Amino acid sequence: MLLDIAKTLMLARLRHSVIAAVGVTFGITMFITLVSFMTGLNGMLDSLILNRTPHVRIYNNITATEIQPIEQVDSLKSSYPFISSVKPANTRVEIYNSLAIIKALKNDSRVIAVSPKINAQVFYNLGAIDLNGIINGIDINIENKHYRFNDYMIAGNSADLEKVTNSIILGKGVADKMLVNLGETIYVTNAKGDRTPLKVVGIFQLGLATVDDIQSYSSIATAQKLMGEPSSYFTDIQVKLADVAMAPQIAKEFKKRFGVDTEDIQTANAQFESGTRVRNIITYAVSVTLLIVAGFGIYNILNMMIYEKMDAIAILKATGFSGGDVSKIFMNMSMVIGILGGIGGLIFGTVFTIIIDHIPFKTAALPAIDTYPINYNPWYYVIGLVFSLATTFVAGYFPARKASRIDPVLIIRGK
Amino acid sequence: MKTVLEARAVTKYFHDPVKFTALNNISFTVSTGEFLAITGKSGCGKSTLLYILSTMDTDYEGELFIDGQSMTQMNGHQLSHIRNEKIGFVFQFHYLLPEFTVLKNVMLPAVKLAKLELPEIEAKAIGLLKRLGIENQASKAAHQLSGGQKQRVAIARSLINDPLILMGDEPTGNLDSKNSAVVFDIFKEIAVEQKQTILVVTHDEDFARNTDRIIVMDDGKIIS
Numbered sequence: 001m002l003l004d005i006a007k008t009l010m011l012a013r014l015r016h017s018v019i020a021a022v023g024v025t026f027g028i029t030m031f032i033t034l035v036s037f038m039t040g041l042n043g044m045l046d047s048l049i050l051n052r053t054p055h056v057r058i059y060n061n062i063t064a065t066e067i068q069p070i071e072q073v074d075s076l077k078s079s080y081p082f083i084s085s086v087k088p089a090n091t092r093v094e095i096y097n098s099l100a101i102i103k104a105l106k107n108d109s110r111v112i113a114v115s116p117k118i119n120a121q122v123f124y125n126l127g128a129i130d131l132n133g134i135i136n137g138i139d140i141n142i143e144n145k146h147y148r149f150n151d152y153m154i155a156g157n158s159a160d161l162e163k164v165t166n167s168i169i170l171g172k173g174v175a176d177k178m179l180v181n182l183g184e185t186i187y188v189t190n191a192k193g194d195r196t197p198l199k200v201v202g203i204f205q206l207g208l209a210t211v212d213d214i215q216s217y218s219s220i221a222t223a224q225k226l227m228g229e230p231s232s233y234f235t236d237i238q239v240k241l242a243d244v245a246m247a248p249q250i251a252k253e254f255k256k257r258f259g260v261d262t263e264d265i266q267t268a269n270a271q272f273e274s275g276t277r278v279r280n281i282i283t284y285a286v287s288v289t290l291l292i293v294a295g296f297g298i299y300n301i302l303n304m305m306i307y308e309k310m311d312a313i314a315i316l317k318a319t320g321f322s323g324g325d326v327s328k329i330f331m332n333m334s335m336v337i338g339i340l341g342g343i344g345g346l347i348f349g350t351v352f353t354i355i356i357d358h359i360p361f362k363t364a365a366l367p368a369i370d371t372y373p374i375n376y377n378p379w380y381y382v383i384g385l386v387f388s389l390a391t392t393f394v395a396g397y398f399p400a401r402k403a404s405r406i407d408p409v410l411i412i413r414g415k
Numbered sequence: 416m417k418t419v420l421e422a423r424a425v426t427k428y429f430h431d432p433v434k435f436t437a438l439n440n441i442s443f444t445v446s447t448g449e450f451l452a453i454t455g456k457s458g459c460g461k462s463t464l465l466y467i468l469s470t471m472d473t474d475y476e477g478e479l480f481i482d483g484q485s486m487t488q489m490n491g492h493q494l495s496h497i498r499n500e501k502i503g504f505v506f507q508f509h510y511l512l513p514e515f516t517v518l519k520n521v522m523l524p525a526v527k528l529a530k531l532e533l534p535e536i537e538a539k540a541i542g543l544l545k546r547l548g549i550e551n552q553a554s555k556a557a558h559q560l561s562g563g564q565k566q567r568v569a570i571a572r573s574l575i576n577d578p579l580i581l582m583g584d585e586p587t588g589n590l591d592s593k594n595s596a597v598v599f600d601i602f603k604e605i606a607v608e609q610k611q612t613i614l615v616v617t618h619d620e621d622f623a624r625n626t627d628r629i630i631v632m633d634d635g636k637i638i639s
Contacts, residue, residue: 001526012514315510318471319524319572320499322492409466412506412584 002325006332009312013305017333020301021341023294024392028345028384031287033352035380038283040373042276048207049272051148053265054115054238055247058254060095061261064088093119098234101258105239110250112242115142116234118223124216125187125195126178133174135188135216137223146240149204149217156182156202161219168222169202173213188226196226207363291387295395298337302330302399306406313403314411323404330403334396335389342388346381416446418483419580419612425467425477427460427635437463438475439635445580450606450613452623455632462584464632465616469502469582470494482579499528503573507585510569511557517544517568518553525575536575543571547601563594570601574611581605583615587622595619 010017064086070076095101098116105114118137123130140161143149150158154172161167168188170180180186180200189195198218205212218226224233239254241247244265251264266273306313313326357374427438437460445451453461466472467479470486473494479486481501486494498504511520521540525531531539544550547567552560560568566586573581583602587595599622605611606627615626623629631639 005523008512008514008519311510312512315506315512316523317495318469318498318504318506318510320495320497320502320527320576322495324492325495325527407471409472412471412510413462413466 002328003332003336005316006329006336009305009309009329010333010336013308016301016305017337020294020298021337021344023297024291024338024341024388025344025348027287027290027294027391028342028388029348029352030290031384031387032346032349032380033356034283034287035383036349036353036374036376037356037372038279039375039377039380042279043375044369044373046272046276047148049269050265051151052206053268054147055241055244055265056239056251056254057263057268058095058101058237058239058258058260059235059263060091060093062088062091062093093235094229094233095235095237095260097258098237099232101260102234102237104258105237105254110242110246111239113142113146113238113240115139115146115238116220117236117238118220118227118229118233119235120223120227121191122226123189124174124178125189130189131174131177133188133214133216135168135218135223135226137220137226138217139220140217143217147238152204152206154203154205156200158202160201161217164199164201166196166198166222166225167201167218168198169204169217170200171212171215172203172205173209174216175200175203177213190226190228192228194226194228198222287387291391294341295391298334298392298395299399302334302396303402305333306330306399306403309403310406310411313406314408317406317408318412326406327400327404330400331393331396334392334400338388338392338396341392342385345388346384349381349384416448418444419447419449419481420445420468420614421480422464422468423478423480425464425475425479427463427467427472427475437635438467441477441635441637443630443637445612445614447612448606448610450602450627451615451630452626452628453614453616453630453632454618454620454623457618459632460635461616461618461632465582465584465614468614469504470498499524500576501579503576503578503581505566505569505573505581505583505586507588511565511572513556513558515557516554517549517557517560520557520568521572521575524572528576530576540571540575543574544568547571562590563597566590566594566598567601570598574605580612580614583613583617585617585619586615587617587619595622599625 065088068081068083068086070081070083102114102116105111115138120135120137122133122135124133140149140158144158153169156169158169161169168186170178178186182200182202185197185199187195187197204217221231224231227233241250247264248266251262254260255262316326317323353374353376356372359372361369361372363369421444423442425438425441426436429435429437441464453464455461463472467475470479470481481497486497489497515523518537518540521543522536525536525539526533541550541553544553547570549564549567552564557565557568586602587598590598602613602615603625606613615622617623630637
């Protein structure tokens with residue numbers, strides 16, 4: 001019955017009610033559009049780096065040992081050594097005992113994928129000129145499955161890397177500089193001066209010039225052969241975890257357990273996290289501001305209605321409606337505005353995001369993306385609806401309380 | 416005869432702009448079936464008294480009983496329920512809700528009371544409108560009616576819950592003499608035919624003269 005009264009009062013002031021609801025609709029539309037678009041962009045920018053980054057990277061860091069031999073001499077324990085010009089001992093860049101580590105990682109239940117990798121420093125032979133480069137020896141199947149390698153292929157077929165012996169996938173920048181196409185053969189020279197022919201089976205573009213101008217990919221066996229190393233030679237082991245949040249902790253654990261150096265994804269990409277956070281803050285700040293403005297609109301319109309409906313409130317009270325009933329009538333009006341405006345906002349927000357999703361967004365740096373990225377997360381719709389209800393509740397609460405406190409005697413006597 | 420309403424030593428002060436005694440030690444009773452008029456000059460406190468008797472004004476000294484229950488200690492919610500169930504109100508101005516139809520206006524207090532189902536309430540409201548000769552206006556919006564018709568709708572509304580007592584605050588104060596006579600006849604008729612207890616505040620002497628009992632007030636006191 002109270003809802004019925006609220007409805008009648010609102011229909012009598014349809015234009016004002018619609019304006020109030022449109023305010024909410026606008027706020028929620030902007031929220032949905034902004035948050036979906038911004039998080040979509042965030043996801044795209046992050047994935048640019050993070051897709052290709054292992055959760056934990058195991059490698060052998062070449063540094064001077066932390067405990068120098070002189071510190072282990074018992075007779076000198078009480079003295080403080082000064083050593084100048086400390087150098088690392090004659091170590092290798094490969095990971096020691098790599099096969100055993102890989103086996104242990106594969107048996108770890110927290111680990112989804114383990115992929116050994118070889119970083120080979122080479123020169124691309126371009127006539128008389130040698131270009132600096134790095135060839136990554138990778139397991140192409142794992143890279144495709146877990147690190148979205150195929151998303152970044154712009155020519156050729158990545159699976160050929162395993163099928164064709166002595167094959168290579170060139171970075172876009174390298175390929176452009178060397179003026180080569182698919183199926184052609186290039187020559188590379190390793191650090192020791194050995195020259196090897198490699199067949200180009202694909203071209204790869206990550207979108208970061210510093211990577212695309214230098215790096216190329218080959219199979220693990222090819223890279224080992226290129227370096228003249230045995231099949232147990234690996235410079236990196238990439239680990240993908242079931243729970244990425246565990247990465248820093250697990251990285252530390254591996255470091256201790258295997259006596260290797262490790263780097264987790266959070267540490268390696270801290271700047272991306274903070275960029276994402278700032279963009280999210282901006283999105284929410286803009287949306288909340290819009291909703292607060294909409295809330296003030298509802299507050300004003302309800303306040304105005306209460307002044308207009310003083311007589312009605314007085315008569316309702318005189319005929320036996322309590323202050324609580326009157327308050328509920330105005331709360332109902334506010335919440336109906338909130339629900340209808342909120343649902344309208346979700347619909348318009350969806351429409352706008354779909355429109356944005358269809359706007360072409362072609363950039364050479366991002367071969368896998370054709371249109372602006374949108375993140376359709378159902379949670380944002382829940383948050384949007386909760387936002388609209390919360391705003392209208394607060395905006396309705398104060399006028400409703402005021403209405404409930406109106407003294408009918410003052411109104412009736414005032415006539 | 417049963418006492419419907421009793422005021423015991425009701426005193427009321429106004430504090431603005433200076434302390435002023437609006438009602439001074441008012442005591443009287445109203446019995447079942449009485450048609451009672453309170454009259455007096457403008458500013459004598461008769462309307463103030465009615466607002467206290469109707470439980471809308473709670474800022475007074477003394478005690479008020481309706482149907483043997485003390486109203487003085489009740490909270491706002493309980494008083495709302497008392498007004499809804501036991502008191503019917505007709506004001507000088509009709510005070511209908513202009514957005515609602517005539518029928519809805521009459522039905523509202525009964526819907527709030529929720530003793531009857533909606534179809535029964537509707538039938539009862541139509542019955543009341545018929546008795547007051549305005550059933551053909553039932554589906555019109557309240558603001559489309561003339562002054563006399565509006566007041567008849569207000570009377571129908573005040574009777575919908577079969578109140579213990581019907582209170583009128585200058586019910587003819589805003590009507591021409593012809594409509595005043597119609598409204599008075601309605602009051603008289605329901606007082607006689609249905610033994611409806613009626614308490615009317617009025618300065619219309621013709622109206623007062625034709626009631627069962629008159630209380631005259633002056634300067635916040637009952638003088639006769």
